[in-house]
Structures are given as structure tokens and as C-alpha cells.
Amino acid sequence: MRLRSRGGQDGRVATRRRIDPQDGAAALRAWLSDAEAPARPVLATAVRYTLEELAARAPGPTTEVRVPPFGAVQCLPGPRHTRGTPPNVVETDAQTWLRLVLGQVSWDDAVATGKVRASGQRADLSVMLPLTDLPGAQSLPSTS
Numbered sequence: 001m002r003l004r005s006r007g008g009q010d011g012r013v014a015t016r017r018r019i020d021p022q023d024g025a026a027a028l029r030a031w032l033s034d035a036e037a038p039a040r041p042v043l044a045t046a047v048r049y050t051l052e053e054l055a056a057r058a059p060g061p062t063t064e065v066r067v068p069p070f071g072a073v074q075c076l077p078g079p080r081h082t083r084g085t086p087p088n089v090v091e092t093d094a095q096t097w098l099r100l101v102l103g104q105v106s107w108d109d110a111v112a113t114g115k116v117r118a119s120g121q122r123a124d125l126s127v128m129l130p131l132t133d134l135p136g137a138q139s140l141p142s143t144s
Contacts, residue, residue, distance in 0.1 A: 017052050021136030024049025028140055031098055044070045047094045050101045053131055062122050063088040067097045076122055088120030102140075103130030 019027075027045035031038045038046075047070040054065060055073040062078035064086040074086075081087055092100070096115040099105040107126035110116040118124060134140070 017056070019045060019049040019052055021049070021134070023136075024053075025134065025136035025140065028098070028102070028134070028137055032102075032141065035095070035098075043094050043098075046098055047071055050098065050131060050134070053134055054101075054125075054128060057131070058128055063090060063120065063125075065125070066091040067094055070094055075128075078122055086120070088122040090116060090118045090123050090125060092116045100125075100129045101131050101134075103132075 023045060027042050027049060030042045031046045034042075047067050051065060051067060051071045051073045055075045058075045058077075060077035061074050061080035062076040064072055064074050066072040066089065068091070076088075092110065092115060096105065096110055100107065100110055100116070105115070107116070107124070107129055111118055
């Protein structure tokens with residue numbers, strides 16, 4: 001799933017949410033309760049919700065974040081690419097993505113162990129992760 005986006009006058013990319021924040025928070029809570037063997041729809045919703053949140057917090061066309069098979073978003077302000085593989089790509093699996101989002105693993109550790117593949121000058125998401133104060137996630141247990 002890719003988020004539909006439109007370029008604004010300032011060149012930033014606005015994302016349209018597809019996952020209701022309450023549904024996303026519920027999926028994150030369900031994932032936390034069974035992170036080793038979550039139901040596929042729970043995992044998909046949690047990943048898509050958090051990808052949407054990343055794109056909303058850091059809008060832009062510069063870096064593509066991929067969590068196959070559940071979704072991909074473009075984020076971070078800067079130059080837009082128009083053809084082929086983007087110059088800045090982050091790719092990881094769903095479990096690692098959610099652990100990064102919730103602060104259960106650090107960016108540096110995930111990259112060092114090969115759980116995250118990041119290429120390009122603008123592919124470092126360490127300043128964006130973990131995502132704190134997720135909309136609709138007020139009842140999520142603290143992970144720090």
C-alpha cells in the first residue's frame with residue numbers, strides 16, 4: 001500500500017490517512033500483547049498506521065521507507081526523485097519496524113545488525129524514531 005500524496009506549494013508532500021488513529025492504536029496494543037505471533041491483519045494495520053504517522057511528522061518526497069509487504073511511504077523534506085529506485089531508501093521487516101517505532105530497539109542497533117537496510121545520504125531515521133505520542137495511542141504501555 002502506498003499513501004496517496006499531493007505536493008503543496010512549498011514542495012512538501014501531504015499524506016492522507018487511511019488508518020484511523022484509534023484503529024492504529026488498537027492494532028499496536030494487540031501487537032504488543034502478542035508480538036511474536038501477531039495476526040496478519042493486526043500487523044498490517046499497526047505497520048500502516050505507523051508509516052502514515054512517520055509521513056505526517058516528516059512530510060516530503062526525499063526518502064522512501066519500505067516495510068514489505070505492508071506498505072511504503074515517502075518522507076523527509078528535500079529533493080524529489082521521479083524515476084527508478086529512489087536515492088534514499090530504508091527497508092525493514094514489520095517486526096523490526098514496530099520495535100523501532102516503539103523504542104524497543106535503537107536505530108543504530110537495527111542498522112548494525114542488518115535488520116534495517118538504509119541507503120542514501122538522507123536515509124538515517126534516527127532523529128525520527130521512536131515515534132512518541134502516537135495519536136490514539138494514549139493507552140499504550142511505556143516501552144522505555
